[in-house]
Amino acid sequence: MEKSIVDYFISLVQIDSESKQEKDIALKLEKDLTALGAEVKFDQANEKTAGNIGNLYAYLPGKVDMEPILFCSHLDTVKPGIGVKPQILEDRITSDGTTILGSDDKSGIAQIICAIRDIKESNIIHAPIEILFTISEEIGLVGSKNLDYSLIKSKFGFALDSRDVGSLTIGAPSENDLKILVHGKEAHAGVEPEKGLNAIMIAARAIRELPLGRIDEETTCNIGKIAGGKATNIIPNYVEIEAEVRSHSEEKLQKVTQQICSIFKETASKYQVENFEDKIIYAKAEISIKKGYQSFRLKEDDEIINLVYGVNKNLDLSCSTTIGGGGSDANNFNQHGIKMAIVGTGMTNVHTVDEFILISDLEKGAQWVKEIIKIYSQM
Numbered sequence: 001m002e003k004s005i006v007d008y009f010i011s012l013v014q015i016d017s018e019s020k021q022e023k024d025i026a027l028k029l030e031k032d033l034t035a036l037g038a039e040v041k042f043d044q045a046n047e048k049t050a051g052n053i054g055n056l057y058a059y060l061p062g063k064v065d066m067e068p069i070l071f072c073s074h075l076d077t078v079k080p081g082i083g084v085k086p087q088i089l090e091d092r093i094t095s096d097g098t099t100i101l102g103s104d105d106k107s108g109i110a111q112i113i114c115a116i117r118d119i120k121e122s123n124i125i126h127a128p129i130e131i132l133f134t135i136s137e138e139i140g141l142v143g144s145k146n147l148d149y150s151l152i153k154s155k156f157g158f159a160l161d162s163r164d165v166g167s168l169t170i171g172a173p174s175e176n177d178l179k180i181l182v183h184g185k186e187a188h189a190g191v192e193p194e195k196g197l198n199a200i201m202i203a204a205r206a207i208r209e210l211p212l213g214r215i216d217e218e219t220t221c222n223i224g225k226i227a228g229g230k231a232t233n234i235i236p237n238y239v240e241i242e243a244e245v246r247s248h249s250e251e252k253l254q255k256v257t258q259q260i261c262s263i264f265k266e267t268a269s270k271y272q273v274e275n276f277e278d279k280i281i282y283a284k285a286e287i288s289i290k291k292g293y294q295s296f297r298l299k300e301d302d303e304i305i306n307l308v309y310g311v312n313k314n315l316d317l318s319c320s321t322t323i324g325g326g327g328s329d330a331n332n333f334n335q336h337g338i339k340m341a342i343v344g345t346g347m348t349n350v351h352t353v354d355e356f357i358l359i360s361d362l363e364k365g366a367q368w369v370k371e372i373i374k375i376y377s378q379m
């Protein structure tokens with residue numbers, strides 16, 4: 001195992017681990033955690049996610065008679081994440097600009113493992129520690145959705161999966177995923193276009209009426225993918241659209257979701273054409289809705305929040321909480337009764353080829369994890 005956190009982090013980002021392909025990094029981490037005295041297991045979540053390995057669970061016994069404390073990061077990265085070539089440029093680590101760096105979330109992994117290594121090497125007496133490295137977080141939190149929660153003993157923990165070191169996200173929205181298929185009727189685009197129903201045009205007119213972007217302080221909506229049609233000389237008879245709605249309010253979530261459904265169905269119903277048998281063909285919209293994840297909100301005076309405030313004060317970090325707009329594994333942990341806040345690692349410009357992390361933040365994040373373990377073990 002590489003001695004410095006910089007070297008360790010660099011070794012991790014060079015291991016390809018796009019979603020569903022996390023086996024290589026998981027096996028390295030299994031070896032490293034076992035060397036630190038942890039009991040390591042894998043669940044069978046990959047059987048449901050079509051990945052090549054399950055979630056990694058590790059348990060380190062402690063000498064303090066307390067419930068364990070849990071730390072979580074995810075193993076997978078977004079694309080393009082194959083063949084990452086990390087570079088140290090003055091005060092930061094970047095990729096070579098052709099791929100993401102992978103600090104989301106390998107900075108969290110490095111900080112957790114290096115903090116535990118420092119605690120072990122310093123012979124610091126600590127409470128039991130649980131570690132969960134999840135698979136396929138980036139494609140819908142599916143690793144933590146299919147996690148074997150019977151493995152977890154902790155009542156609370158931290159997901160290292162946001163930007164600023166010491167930052168504390170105590171709430172996140174619910175999300176609905178929508179798949180919309182608009183059906184039209186195909187016809188020759190040059191010879192008899194009047195006999196067709198252009199599904200792309202119908203979809204475009206519906207999209208024009210949608211509430212998109214930030215709707216209010218709690219709610220957002222986005223059209224993310226559109227696909228359809230076969231050729232320029234064919235009136236397209238279908239178009240498939242993928243969209244999402246997020247909100248901290250379940251009532252608003254359902255209201256906007258239903259508004260989208262109504263707009264597409266009502267727009268499609270306005271278009272019709274006769275076929276060669278003089279029968280009326282109507283355009284239509286088929287919509288499926290799937291819950292992406294459930295919202296959560298921790299209380300400002302919760303024990304987990306007070307613990308972070310104490311640690312941040314010790315490390316001269318800002319002591320404030322935020323309510324996030326994105327989903328993470330923390331949504332699923334909280335839904336299963338495990339209080340989990342989201343904390344920062346220093347990752348910056350994630351999901352882009354301009355991603356980087358300051359070396360000072362990488363080191364500071366490991367110090368934060370170490371201090372959390374120390375302070376919790378003294379409570």
